Every structure is written in C-alpha cells, then in structure tokens.
Amino acid sequence: MKNNINTLVVCSSEDLKRLKDDISKISTEVNIKYNADNYKDALNIINDINSTIDAIIIDGTLPGEDIFSLLTKYSNKFLLSRTIVIDNIKLDCYNLSTSDYQLFNIIPKSFTISDLLISLKEIKSKNERYNYQKLSIYDQVAEILKKLGIAPDKNGFHYLRKAIYECYLEPSLLTSITKEIYPMLAKSFSKKESCIERSIRSAIETGWDRGNYEYSNELFSNCVDYYKTKPTNGEFIAIIVDKIMMEQGRTSY
Numbered sequence: 001m002k003n004n005i006n007t008l009v010v011c012s013s014e015d016l017k018r019l020k021d022d023i024s025k026i027s028t029e030v031n032i033k034y035n036a037d038n039y040k041d042a043l044n045i046i047n048d049i050n051s052t053i054d055a056i057i058i059d060g061t062l063p064g065e066d067i068f069s070l071l072t073k074y075s076n077k078f079l080l081s082r083t084i085v086i087d088n089i090k091l092d093c094y095n096l097s098t099s100d101y102q103l104f105n106i107i108p109k110s111f112t113i114s115d116l117l118i119s120l121k122e123i124k125s126k127n128e129r130y131n132y133q134k135l136s137i138y139d140q141v142a143e144i145l146k147k148l149g150i151a152p153d154k155n156g157f158h159y160l161r162k163a164i165y166e167c168y169l170e171p172s173l174l175t176s177i178t179k180e181i182y183p184m185l186a187k188s189f190s191k192k193e194s195c196i197e198r199s200i201r202s203a204i205e206t207g208w209d210r211g212n213y214e215y216s217n218e219l220f221s222n223c224v225d226y227y228k229t230k231p232t233n234g235e236f237i238a239i240i241v242d243k244i245m246m247e248q249g250r251t252s253y
Contacts, residue, residue, distance in 0.1 A: 005124045006052050008034040009085075010042040011059035019057075022113045038062070039070040048074040053082065055123045057116075060087035061109070063215065071103070078106075081139065082123050082162060088113065102139065105152045115155070118189055122158055137244060138165050144240055147215050149207035156203025159185050159196050160237070167241045174241060177234045200233045219243060 009016055009032050016035055023030050032053065034043040042058070045051055056079065060067045067085065074080060085106050105119055106108045141164045142152065150157050163181050167173045173180055182193040189196070208216065219239055220231055231239065 005029055006031050006032040006033040006054045007120065008032075008036070008042065008045055008053050010036050010039065010057065010062070012037055012062065015059060019162075023117070026113060027117055030117070038066070039065045043070055043073055046079060047073075053079070055104075055120050056083040059084060060085040060106075062156050082120055084116070091232050093186075107153060115153075118155060118158055119154045121189065122162070125162075126226075137168055137229065137248075140244060141165055141240065145207070147210060147212055148219075149210045149216075150203045154199070154203050154205075154206070155189075156199040156201075159189065159200050159250070160203060162188065163200070164237050164240050164244075167237055168244055171241065171245070174234070174238045181237075197233065200236075202231065204236050205230055 007030055009019060011019070012104060016037075018033075034045045034053065036045060046053070046056065058067065058070070067087075071080065071083070071085075081101055083103050083105060086109055087106055088108050089106065103167070104123055107116065107119070125131075138161065141161050142157075145157055145160060146152065150160065152158070162185060163177075166181065166184065166222075178197075182196050185191070185196045186193045191199075223231070223235060224237060
C-alpha cells in the first residue's frame with residue numbers, strides 16, 4: 001500500500017503482539033516490517049543500508065539493555081529524527097550532545113494507540129518532505145514550542161508544528177488559518193476541524209501558564225500583554241513564523 005508506514009519495533013515479543021493487535025483494530029497504515037527484542041539486533045537492522053524504515057519505535061526500558069548505547073551507534077544520525085522511544089522520562093534526558101539530530105519524541109508507557117499513530121503519520125510526512133542533511137525548520141519549530149512550555153506528548157503540539165511549518169512555506173496561509181490550515185490539518189491527522197482548533201488553543205493556553213516567561217515575553221511582548229491575555233491561535237502561529245523567517249533572512253512576505 002502506498003501509504004504504509006514501514007516501522008521497526010524494538011520491544012519484547014509479548015509487547016509486540018499486543019501492539020500489532022491494538023494497531024490492527026484502528027489502522028491499516030502501519031506496516032511493522034521489522035522487529036527485534038534486543039538492541040543488538042535492532043542496531044543491525046537500523047544500520048543496514050538495505051532497510052527501508054520510515055519510523056522506529058523502541059522500548060527504552062528493555063531489561064539488560066543500554067538505550068543510549070543503541071542511539072549513539074546509529075550510522076545514519078538522521079534516523080534519530082524518525083525514532084520514538086517509549087519511556088517515562090522527559091525528552092531532555094535523552095539529549096544526544098554528539099549529534100546534530102534529536103529524537104522525534106519520548107512517549108510514556110501509558111501511551112494510547114491513537115496518539116502513537118499521530119506521531120507515526122507525522123514522521124512519515126516529515127520523511128517525504130523534509131531535508132535531513134541539516135536541522136530542519138520543522139525541528140526548529142519543535143524546539144521553540146518546547147521552550148514555550150508546549151510538550152510533545154500533546155496533540156496540540158503536533159498540530160501547531162505542522163501549521164507553523166506550512167505557513168513558513170507559504171506565508172499567505174497566515175490569513176487563512178480557519179479556511180485553509182484547519183482543514184489541511186484535519187485531513188492530515190484524520191480529525192475534525194473543531195478538534196484541531198481546540199487542541200491548538202489548549203496547547204497554547206497550557207504553555208502560556210507553565211512555560212518560560214522570559215522567552216514568551218520576548219516573542220510576544222510587542223503584540224500581546226503577557227499578564228492580561230493569551231495570543232489567539234492565529235497570532236501564535238504568525239509570530240513564530242515571523243521569528244523563523246527573520247532568522248532565515250526572509251524578511252519579506
């Protein structure tokens with residue numbers, strides 16, 4: 001199938017069977033093409049130039065295994081950007097300082113299959129469209145969102161990241177958030193437009209309440225009074241797009 005997401009899953013045989021059963025109930029897009037129950041075999045698959053991997057899912061808590069040893073031995077470091085680790089620690093704990101690439105996400109062991117599918121679809125889309133030879137704009141957006149207190153375990157994080165990236169590619173979309181961006185996201189993530197809008201608004205509000213005040217104030221002070229109001233979805237997206245465009249030397253819309 002054209003839209004298959006060829007996936008490597010690294011976990012115990014019991015967890016693999018459970019994952020296959022759960023995925024098969026709600027999606028036909030994920031093709032678990034490779035699997036391994038230890039990190040040595042997983043690394044052989046990852047570093048095999050003949051492997052066709054769209055996404056990698058790794059249980060970071062396999063007994064007797066060293067997750068950091070696995071992650072630091074990828075021959076193609078860009079594959080880190082396709083990797084989801086299942087663990088109950090924060091993403092920052094997996095900072096791989098020797099690499100220009102970062103893990104796509106850490107998800108808790110209590111993850112839902114629907115949330116996992118959102119991440120897999122996003123990785124697939126990213127693989128097809130983005131250049132891995134340097135830190136992409138897409139990844140820069142993720143770093144900004146995390147600094148603003150928006151965690152990647154929330155659906156709103158992923159909707160915002162794609163919305164900001166699409167508006168960076170085509171700034172005219174900034175005037176059509178409701179008419180074009182929400183329908184685009186709804187189609188990409190198989191969600192209702194109203195759900196997309198609510199999730200984005202919730203993510204912004206959560207980040208506003210718990211994020212980095214200094215960083216938020218630096219970004220939004222000219223447009224939003226931090227203490228009196230929060231940016232609308234459109235304002236939030238537009239300001240981050242403008243920041244990235246200016247850093248890239250794209251000062252003209």
